[in-house]
Amino acid sequence: MMQTKRPFEVLSRNIGKNVKVRLKGAQVFTGTFLGYDPHWNISLDGAEQCRNHRRVAFGKLILRGNNVLYVSELDKD
Amino acid sequence: MMQTKRPFEVLSRNIGKNVKVRLKGAQVFTGTFLGYDPHWNISLDGAEQCRNHRRVAFGKLILRGNNVLYVSELDKD
Amino acid sequence: MMQTKRPFEVLSRNIGKNVKVRLKGAQVFTGTFLGYDPHWNISLDGAEQCRNHRRVAFGKLILRGNNVLYVSELDKD
Amino acid sequence: MMQTKRPFEVLSRNIGKNVKVRLKGAQVFTGTFLGYDPHWNISLDGAEQCRNHRRVAFGKLILRGNNVLYVSELDKD
Amino acid sequence: MMQTKRPFEVLSRNIGKNVKVRLKGAQVFTGTFLGYDPHWNISLDGAEQCRNHRRVAFGKLILRGNNVLYVSELDKD
Amino acid sequence: MMQTKRPFEVLSRNIGKNVKVRLKGAQVFTGTFLGYDPHWNISLDGAEQCRNHRRVAFGKLILRGNNVLYVSELDKD
Amino acid sequence: MMQTKRPFEVLSRNIGKNVKVRLKGAQVFTGTFLGYDPHWNISLDGAEQCRNHRRVAFGKLILRGNNVLYVSELDKD
Numbered sequence: 171m172m173q174t175k176r177p178f179e180v181l182s183r184n185i186g187k188n189v190k191v192r193l194k195g196a197q198v199f200t201g202t203f204l205g206y207d208p209h210w211n212i213s214l215d216g217a218e219q220c221r222n223h224r225r226v227a228f229g230k231l232i233l234r235g236n237n238v239l240y241v242s243e244l245d246k247d
Numbered sequence: 248m249m250q251t252k253r254p255f256e257v258l259s260r261n262i263g264k265n266v267k268v269r270l271k272g273a274q275v276f277t278g279t280f281l282g283y284d285p286h287w288n289i290s291l292d293g294a295e296q297c298r299n300h301r302r303v304a305f306g307k308l309i310l311r312g313n314n315v316l317y318v319s320e321l322d323k324d
Numbered sequence: 325m326m327q328t329k330r331p332f333e334v335l336s337r338n339i340g341k342n343v344k345v346r347l348k349g350a351q352v353f354t355g356t357f358l359g360y361d362p363h364w365n366i367s368l369d370g371a372e373q374c375r376n377h378r379r380v381a382f383g384k385l386i387l388r389g390n391n392v393l394y395v396s397e398l399d400k401d
Numbered sequence: 402m403m404q405t406k407r408p409f410e411v412l413s414r415n416i417g418k419n420v421k422v423r424l425k426g427a428q429v430f431t432g433t434f435l436g437y438d439p440h441w442n443i444s445l446d447g448a449e450q451c452r453n454h455r456r457v458a459f460g461k462l463i464l465r466g467n468n469v470l471y472v473s474e475l476d477k478d
Numbered sequence: 479m480m481q482t483k484r485p486f487e488v489l490s491r492n493i494g495k496n497v498k499v500r501l502k503g504a505q506v507f508t509g510t511f512l513g514y515d516p517h518w519n520i521s522l523d524g525a526e527q528c529r530n531h532r533r534v535a536f537g538k539l540i541l542r543g544n545n546v547l548y549v550s551e552l553d554k555d
Numbered sequence: 556m557m558q559t560k561r562p563f564e565v566l567s568r569n570i571g572k573n574v575k576v577r578l579k580g581a582q583v584f585t586g587t588f589l590g591y592d593p594h595w596n597i598s599l600d601g602a603e604q605c606r607n608h609r610r611v612a613f614g615k616l617i618l619r620g621n622n623v624l625y626v627s628e629l630d631k632d
Numbered sequence: 633m634m635q636t637k638r639p640f641e642v643l644s645r646n647i648g649k650n651v652k653v654r655l656k657g658a659q660v661f662t663g664t665f666l667g668y669d670p671h672w673n674i675s676l677d678g679a680e681q682c683r684n685h686r687r688v689a690f691g692k693l694i695l696r697g698n699n700v701l702y703v704s705e706l707d708k709d
Contacts (some may be wrong), residue, residue: 174262175281177288181309185636193701194314202666210311228704232643235699237656238646239270239314242305244700250356251339254365257385271349271391287388316347316391319382328416329435331442336465348468366466393468395426396459405493406512412540413543425545441542446540470501473536481592482570483589485596511593518619547578547622550613560649562673566694576649579657579699595696615669624655624699
């Protein structure tokens, strides 16, 4: 039987890894996943946004959780 | 008499099975249902999104519950 | 004098019956009403959606309450 | 001096009477006001919606409070 | 030094007076202010809405607070 | 080292002064800042709105906090 | 192993530094970061908004957290 893996359990395994964060307004950010909290607030290091086919660098970025659509892994296990 | 089957009771029976998750913004994701929490946050494995008739692979994906419209079973009992 | 019938009291009488559920985004689902919870999360069996004059079958469907506009009875008493 | 009449106090006096309920999306429903709860969930009997100058009959209808804009009396005292 | 006058304190002084209530969707209602609650639910008597340069009469009207943009006094002190 | 000045601490220093309040829907109100509460509900005296290059006077105005985008000082220290 | 750095921990390190705050409606503000609270309410000093390629000065500005999309550092460590 398959074991349940709760969303935040899966999320927490990506700490220190490269992730992709997509916001409701379709903006996509990538960066090293520094941390999160139960409201889906997310901190990234070396954050970059792909905007009109250009990459914009942000350094450290703190995203408000309310706008997050999903987080996906970029470094496959 | 028919028995009540609460939404999360029905949802939990799909753990480990293939499901379809539709978001408010009409995006549709399929994948193996890893888990959920009371906020409808959802973790999928082998997640794929159908976008402009192409399938985009995500690996492990964590969806923020706030945006979920529905979950439906892909493996019929 | 007329007696008050609270919304969830009226809703619960439809368990096991055919209902119509309309979402905010105008999608309409029909199916056997399996259950609900206080957040208006709704589980349907034999769910169908009418989309562009075609009926799409879902089997078991779990709708997130946040998006529900109304529930109406299809089997009149 | 005028006495305060709290919104739900005014609302509750319409139980058993004909009311008009307007939703955010501009839909208007009329019917016999069966009940409500503190979330503005509303149950109507003999509900009808005026849509494109046609009246659509619903029988018993349970509206999710989140979408309600206002309730007004149709039977003036 | 000026004294703080909290929003609900200012609001409550308008009970029994004519007020203007504007909703998010730009609808404007006037009427005698019957009461309110902490959720900004508002009850008006002799309510009127100005719609396409016509005045529509509602009698008693209960507005859901969630949609309110502001309340202003029509009877200046 | 710089000292933290929490948002409501900064806000409260404007009581009795002229402020500008911008709402989500881009409406801008100015007036004497009478008070606020933790929900960002705001009361203004001598409130004016700039609409289509005309100034509309409101007298006392109570704004629902949910719609506020920001408050800025008009009287610089 | 990488250490978790929770979003508000990263945010708080920017107190007294120049930050960029982007709101949902795409408005961007820069200024000295005075403080924040758990609702993402943010106070800036010397705030400026870039609007139609002009810089508009605000002095002290209090932003309602609900509208914030992200905060990023302008002074890289």
